Amino acid sequence: MRFLGSDGSISFSNTITRRRFRTLGVITLVTLLLLAFLYRFALSGSTFKTTKEAGYISSDHLLKEEKRNYSVVIDAGSSGSRVMVYVWNTLEQESINSNKHLPLIERAGKKWTFKTSPGISSYVDSLDNVGIQHIKPLLDFAQNIIPQEKLSETPLFFLATAGMRLLDKKQQESLLLNACNFTRTNYAFQLSTCDDSFQVVSGELEGLYGWISVNYLLDGFDFEKSKQKSLSHGFLDMGGASTQIAFEPSLIQSHYRDNLARVTLRSLNGEDHVFNVFVATFLGHGTNEARRRFVDQLKHIAIKDDTTDAVPSINDPCLPSGLLLPTIDGSAVLRGGGRFSECVTATEPLLNLTSCAIEPCLLGGLSAPKIDFSLQRFVGVSEYWYASHDYLGLGGLWDVERFERQADRFCRRPWSQLERLLPSTNEIVRTGRLQMQCFKAAWLINVLHKGFGVPRGLSSNFESINRIGDVEVSWTLGALLI
Secondary structure (H helix, E strand, C coil): CCCCCCCCCCCCCHHHHCCCCCCCEEEECCCCCCCCCCECCCCCCCCCCCCCCCCECCHHHCCCHHHEEEEEEEEECCCCEEEEEEEEECCCHHHCCCCCCCCCCCECCHHHEEEECCCHHHHCCCHHHHHHHHHHHHHHHHHHHCCHHHHHHCEEEEEECHHHHCCCHHHHHHHHHHHHHHHHHHCCCECCCHHHHEEECCHHHHHHHHHHHHHHHCCCCCHHHHCCCCCCCEEEEECCCEEEEEECCCCCCHHHHHHCEEEEEECCCCCEEEEEEEEEEEECCCHHHHHHHHHHHHHHHHHHHCCCCCCCEEEECCCCECCEEECCCCCCEEEECCCHHHHHHHHHHHHCCCCCCCCCEEHHHEECCCCCCCCCCEEEEEHHHHHHHCCCCCCCECCHHHHHHHHHHHHHCEHHHHHHHCCCCCHHHHHHHHHHHHHHHHHHHHHHHHHCCCCHHHHHHEEECCEECCEECCHHHHHHCC
């Protein structure tokens, strides 16, 4: 395994990223001594405060541009791909007066990220368009903010997630090879082999990377605290095709000991710190896949009860009132009812809450270590934030009763009113989000409280986040740190 070295280069461990990560196993993550130390993240907007005072390192320690090193990671999700540009500085440890135990990145924020839709998996039947339509906008963005002379030494990684995991192996390989060949031909970024630089990441690895990112940014890796048995932050990620959970159990029960990822972090003084992390992924339980399964469920019931040849019109409590929406295959028309509580009830069976050998049981009947929600703090990203914040204005500290009231009011509004919320730009994407808001809100409540067992009365230990200071929270940062 090769890490961020004194020359600023970054690469991934083949043994970790080329094979599917399993919770049964050991993963060692080591950070070297020579890393970036320029920016202290301002955490004033986060409810989960850290013990360190945020601020900026003195300008005396700023380096010239030639000392900066760049890395590009593309998070290729089911609904779209997002490029993240990270900047690192190779500074001698002793040149900076900092109490931080792990190194900090210099830049990563709104101006350093760009997203395009739809996801790369949408091009499975039009491979020739992958490069020009999907890859080019992402890499043009990155290329325009990285100095030209740095491009050839800037490593690039294209990491695909659940949308690609739904495809068969041959389809995955064809898409990734087309993307890689287009990149090699048209851009000067530093690439290893196509297999190393363009990959499908397992859900477990995605969850573990996210856990590392969140704790890195929120001082969950405060090693002085860890000596006092303080727990790191738990991590929840809700994407379009899958959802992940990762946390450090407060008590390691013997029957789970071999099912935890053993994570070793090395602090700047060379001391190793071990974390035992439970990671689980649930393919098909992201918002878009859950919605697809729900519509299939509605169609199955309607077709079974319908004796006519006409296209059935199906009542859908999870769509805004007055909205008529044809299904993707055109086999039915969904008629919005705007009934939030009914939507919550109707979508609960999609969790597949079956019994498991050893309780507690998560969604899908998966046995997991017991979570002490009075001690364990969780943060949720992606749809946990978007479905709470974008139209309900409730991102941040979770208040389930307030969320339910706001969601109910939103879902009752007729579609003719909701349409006025649409912006003039990116209307197709925003229309879909607006139409699915009621469903996503109901799905969030079910996954959080029924699927993962967060007690309604103790939900203050959960918070949805999108940014920490200037940094957009993304599992891609965790991928860079190992």
